[in-house]
Amino acid sequence: MYGFDRNSDSICSQRVPVDYWWINGGAVNGEDAIDTILDLVEQLLAGWDWTDYALEEELGYLAELLERAGRGQLEPLTEIKPIQRKFFYRMFEIRHQVSVVRTTRMMGKVMDRRASAEHVRIYQAEGGTLPAGHALAAHVHLKQIMPDDTRTRELQNIQIDRAVEVLTAGASSHWGIPR
DSSP states (O other): OOBOOTTOOOGGGTTSOOEEEEOTTSOEETHHHHHHHHHHHHHHTTTSOOOHHHHHHHHHHHHHHHHHHHTTOOOBTTTEEEEBOSSSSEEEEEEEEEEEEEEEEETTEEEEEEEEEEEEEEEEEESTTSOTTEEEEEEEEEEOOOSSHHHHHHHHHHHHHHHHHHHHHHGGGGGGOOO
16 A cells, blocks of 8 residues: 655655645644754653754754755655555655654652664655645654564654654635635
């Protein structure tokens, strides 16, 4: 049902400016879209043991990635990847890896620290009846990687379905985006 079409390039990788929107919970574009996505990612990462500097640095990397998306400067297949599925619009995921440190504490004392990575995924739509040059980001999540690849794909497909629901629900009102 889901797969990747390596022959499809996102407008976010075609070296032309993109009108980049966040449409889940209200339509905002440009810097407001980036700020909204960063706030959501910060909430997703709230359970980690961060220093203020480390969290700020990671969010800065993600902000830079999203700014490059708006300039059409993402690298295909590494930073943005097509998702092939039957839908009115072409679907893509913006990919970002966040380095984290998991700290185990017992009675207030640090018992263990382990570095790991979280995989941020931002799902967006392009093409179809959207105005040329528009990308609509609809859902953000942290990818769950399971020992079983099939289960990993199932969990990711649930997240893709959430993006499709947001995109479908807002289509009749054009997602609140001025025409």
